[in-house]
Every structure is written in structure tokens, then in C-alpha cells.
Amino acid sequence: MFGVVPRPVWAKEFPPDEENRIELVMRPLLVTDEKLGRRILIDTGIGDKFGQRMSERLRIALPEGGLTAAVQRAGVPADQITDVILTHLHFDHAGGATREIDGVVRPTFPNATYHLQRRALKWAEHAPEKDRRSFYGRDYEVLAAEGQLHLLDGPMELFEGIDLILSEGHTVGMQLPLIDGGAEGKVLFCGDVIPTRSHIRLPWIMAFDLYPLTTLEEKRLILAQGLEERWILFFEHDPQVAACRLDEEEGVVVAGKSITQFE
Numbered sequence: 001m002f003g004v005v006p007r008p009v010w011a012k013e014f015p016p017d018e019e020n021r022i023e024l025v026m027r028p029l030l031v032t033d034e035k036l037g038r039r040i041l042i043d044t045g046i047g048d049k050f051g052q053r054m055s056e057r058l059r060i061a062l063p064e065g066g067l068t069a070a071v072q073r074a075g076v077p078a079d080q081i082t083d084v085i086l087t088h089l090h091f092d093h094a095g096g097a098t099r100e101i102d103g104v105v106r107p108t109f110p111n112a113t114y115h116l117q118r119r120a121l122k123w124a125e126h127a128p129e130k131d132r133r134s135f136y137g138r139d140y141e142v143l144a145a146e147g148q149l150h151l152l153d154g155p156m157e158l159f160e161g162i163d164l165i166l167s168e169g170h171t172v173g174m175q176l177p178l179i180d181g182g183a184e185g186k187v188l189f190c191g192d193v194i195p196t197r198s199h200i201r202l203p204w205i206m207a208f209d210l211y212p213l214t215t216l217e218e219k220r221l222i223l224a225q226g227l228e229e230r231w232i233l234f235f236e237h238d239p240q241v242a243a244c245r246l247d248e249e250e251g252v253v254v255a256g257k258s259i260t261q262f263e
Contacts, residue, residue, distance in 0.1 A: 001195070003205045003212065013198050021059060023239045024196075026092050028067070029189055030074050031179060036159060039076045040083040042177055042189050043236060044096030044108065049138060067096040067108060081109040085158070086116045087191040088174040089124040090134045093236075097139055105142050114143045115158060117166070118151040119173030130210065131171065165222075167193050169215030170208065178231075187232045187243070193218055196238035200246070200255045223253040232259065 001022065002010040014022040026045035033040070048066050050058075063070045068078040086094050099108045107114070124135040143149040152158070152175070155166045161180035166173070170192040179187045193215060198204055202219055205212045226233060227246045234243045240258075247256040 001206055001208075003203075003207045003209070005204055010198070010204075024237045025239045027234075027236050027238075027242065028096075029177075029187075029234055030071060030076065031162070032076065033159070033161070038082045038159060039080055040085060040159075040162070041071065041081050041109070041112075042085045043087055043093045043191070044084065046092045047095030047097070047099065047108075047139070049095065049098070049100050049105070049136075066099075068099075078109055079111050081112045083159075084109055084112045084114045085162075085164075085175070085177055086114060086120075086140075087176065087189070088120050088171050089116070089140055090131075090171065090192070091136050091139060093191070094139045095136070098142055100138075105138050107143055107146055107148055112148065113150050114140075114148050115150045115152060116140075117173035117175050118153055120171070120175075121149075121151060121173075123172040131208070134171075134208075167191070167215075167218050169193065169211045169213075169218050170206070171210055181232070185230050185232060187234055188222065188226060189234050189236070190222075191236055193222065194233060194235065196235050197241045197244055197255050197258065198238075200233070200253070227253050 016022050028045055029042040031040040031042065045067055046060060048062055050060065071078055071081065084097060086097060096108055097114060098105050127135050155164055157163050163178045165176040165178055167176055174191055176191050176193065177189045181187050192206065194200060195206065200223065202216060205215050209215045223246060227248060230245060232243050232245055235241060243259040245256040247254050
């Protein structure tokens, strides 16, 4: 998770267990727009299709009732989700896009359109050895078969108030939604470019990243614009902090006040 950062440094913030595992979360974001009649879920977590062996190895802890129950508790039944934006197809982001019922894999959200960059799909289908095990066809193949997959080509305004920023450092064709929150300002769903608050520091770049120097430059641009425009950064993997704004100290962009409850 921390690339070249030495263990004694990162372990102060993420204490590892006896098997060198650290606590992380997979935090989707639910966006409701009553004006447009849309209920949009950004990423879907790891899902519940893993067997016992993998679940124990990763120490996966699902919310009670799984993803659909969590969305229901947030006020939206699964069949009322109109759109799912998948940042990319790594299993910890797209695993919950589908579910297995009686041995058959189906879309988790039957009435939703799933939005994904075309290049992200092509990369997942032909991934090289470095990250081949991060993709599982069961997470996305049925979406196309059911006619629910909408492939995109490049950055764009997907809906009024939701722009997609393209990122190429972590993986090919990752899209980061930038949401206009009105008076509260814009919210950037940081995905795996800035997976936790600690990764706001420029050198903290995951070893998972295909092109770490590209990630470095992407972070530099995101932090500069986010500071200037007072964005809220939303963290998908931070177990303690859901979001924060940015501050500047001696010319360096740093994490500002944390937002532990985000709505």
C-alpha cells in the first residue's frame, strides 16, 4: 500500500498484524439527485463471491446483509439504483457489481446502468502478469451480457454536476468522479490515486500502481486544483477518515480537517 515508504514510517499510522495485514475499508459513495431522478453508486467494494479460504486470508468483513443492505440503510433499495460508476475493475472496487445466487452470477443492481471506461475493460480482459490476479471476469462479464454496461471514452461530464477525471497511474483508464455539491463545494472520489488520507503525501504511492511516476504527477495536479478550489477529497480505503479538505503548510499541500461522517 505504501511503495517506497519504510515500514517503521507507515506502521505508525497503519499498524500491521502478525501476518503483515493492515486495516482498510472499501467505501462506496452514494449520490442522490432528486432533480435528475438519479441514485448513483460509485464503486461497489469486494462483494460476497469469495470462498472461505480467500475471505479468511484477506480477513474480509462485510457489512451486515452485504452491499445491498448497506445501500438500503442509506435510504435507497437496490432496485432503485439507477447508475453505478466503476472507477476501474480491480476486485476490491468492482466485486460487488455482481452477486451469485444459486450458482448464477447476476448484476447486483438489476435496474442500473454501469458506467466504465472502455480502456479499463480492455485492460482487465488482457491484463499482464503484474496485475492479472486483480481482475475476475465474474465481476463484470455479465453486465455486458445483460445490456447494462455503458462504455465511455475519455473524460467527460457524465451527468449534470458529475464530471469524470481520467487517471492512468494506478491502472489504465481509471475514472475519478468529481461531484458538484453545491454550497459545500466539489467532492472528488479519489479511488486508488489517493486511497487514504496518508496518501496525500506525494511520495506515498502504492506498489500496486502500474506507472508510479504518472501517479505522482496526477496527485500533484489534483492537490493543487483541490486546494485552490476547496474540494473535499473522499477516501475509498481509509478506515478512519471518510473525507477531508486540504490546507497548505510552507508551500506544501497537506490534509486539512478530517470528515469522519460523510453525508
